[in-house]
Amino acid sequence: MPPQTYTHESLGSADLTLNSILDLIVEGIWDWNGETGNVVRSPGWYRMLGYPVGVLLPDVFTWEEIIHPNEYADVMLHIEQYINGESDVYHIEYRCKKLDGSYLWIEDRARAVQRDSDGIVTRLIGSHHDIHDRKMAEEELERQTLLLQQGNQTLERLLAHKAEALEASNRQLQEQIVKVERISHTDALTRVANREKANLELTKEISRSQRYNHPLSLVFFDINDFKLINDNYGHNVGDQVLVELAKRVSLALRSIDSLARWGGDEFLIILPSSDLQQTSGVVLKLQSVIAATAFVNNIDLECSFGAVEYQQNETMVELFQRADHAMYEDKDPEAFSARKKITD
Numbered sequence: 001m002p003p004q005t006y007t008h009e010s011l012g013s014a015d016l017t018l019n020s021i022l023d024l025i026v027e028g029i030w031d032w033n034g035e036t037g038n039v040v041r042s043p044g045w046y047r048m049l050g051y052p053v054g055v056l057l058p059d060v061f062t063w064e065e066i067i068h069p070n071e072y073a074d075v076m077l078h079i080e081q082y083i084n085g086e087s088d089v090y091h092i093e094y095r096c097k098k099l100d101g102s103y104l105w106i107e108d109r110a111r112a113v114q115r116d117s118d119g120i121v122t123r124l125i126g127s128h129h130d131i132h133d134r135k136m137a138e139e140e141l142e143r144q145t146l147l148l149q150q151g152n153q154t155l156e157r158l159l160a161h162k163a164e165a166l167e168a169s170n171r172q173l174q175e176q177i178v179k180v181e182r183i184s185h186t187d188a189l190t191r192v193a194n195r196e197k198a199n200l201e202l203t204k205e206i207s208r209s210q211r212y213n214h215p216l217s218l219v220f221f222d223i224n225d226f227k228l229i230n231d232n233y234g235h236n237v238g239d240q241v242l243v244e245l246a247k248r249v250s251l252a253l254r255s256i257d258s259l260a261r262w263g264g265d266e267f268l269i270i271l272p273s274s275d276l277q278q279t280s281g282v283v284l285k286l287q288s289v290i291a292a293t294a295f296v297n298n299i300d301l302e303c304s305f306g307a308v309e310y311q312q313n314e315t316m317v318e319l320f321q322r323a324d325h326a327m328y329e330d331k332d333p334e335a336f337s338a339r340k341k342i343t344d
């Protein structure tokens with residue numbers, strides 16, 4: 001940079017002007033002469049740090065001593081690189097110790113005004129600018145940001161934890177629903193489907209039969225003279241007979257068939273994709289399975305069956321009625337025909 005030229009009438013007058021300006025401005029101005037080692041500092045420089053003007057020795061050591069230890073190494077490297085010509089800019093922020101022992105953040109900018117023949121800086125003029133408030137605000141912002149990030153992380157962890165807990169309780173709830181549904185659709189004694197489940201299944205199978213025009217059959221069956229079994233051997237034996245019967249019939253059916261306990265000693269079988277002829281074959285099979293089963297107390301069990309095939313557009317009640325009649329007819333053909341004659 002070319003040396004400053006004053007257009008004042010005399011150098012003395014220029015010095016006076018300059019000193020007056022230096023005394024007035026808030027910035028701290030410094031002027032280092034590398035050849036003498038002398039540093040001249042403006043009144044503003046002293047005032048900024050709270051020192052009486054001119055109290056420090058006019059050398060670089062007094063400056064180095066007031067630099068905060070945390071920034072000292074950086075500042076030294078920075079000025080060294082600038083003086084040696086390794087860097088073009090001298091501009092650095094650091095803390096300086098004030099007279100009261102506290103530290104003030106300053107921004108230090110300088111420019112070389114003289115170099116030797118090797119390009120080494122031999123005179124530097126710089127300024128200190130008070131940036132303490134800005135630095136404090138930045139630090140506070142960083143602190144708040146960090147707190148916010150920590151808060152966010154805690155919140156995220158909390159939310160993830162809550163989501164996991166919610167998922168676990170949803171799973172539990174789902175399991176409970178399945179369990180309750182199973183219980184509400186199962187006969188407590190025989191463990192086969194109950195009447196409610198049979199109604200649901202039959203409704204579903206009727207729609208399927210209508211949709212695909214597939215045959216669908218229904219079988220009602222009950223134990224002949226079951227009351228006598230209870231009366232002769234007791235209710236507990238009667239229960240065992242019902243359980244064994246349900247088990248044997250279930251095992252004899254296809255997996256797509258459904259067995260349900262309709263109530264008391266009455267059962268119902270839904271046979272999808274089976275016409276009346278196939279269903280009659282199933283009934284014969286069941287009769288021989290029952291005959292071959294060794295029931296408790298060697299009870300010789302006999303059942304009556306009523307098999308019907310679903311007729312398109314027939315209501316469920318009509319279907320049940322036909323199956324019930326067919327079973328009644330099987331149980332007591334004479335009584336059935338006598339009753340039929342009367343009702344006809």
Ligand SMILES: Nc1nc2c(ncn2[C@@H]2O[C@H](COP(=O)(O)OP(=O)(O)OP(=O)(O)O)[C@@H](O)[C@H]2O)c(=O)[nH]1
Nearest residue numbers: 222223224225226227228230235236238239264265
């Ligand atoms: N052990 C036992 N008996 C039951 C149960 N539910 C109903 N019963 C009995 O089953 C019997 C059914 O009697 P009925 O409807 O007259 O039938 P049945 O004696 O088989 O006569 P038919 O059907 O005409 O052959 C009654 O004695 C009921 O008390 C049960 O869960 N366990």
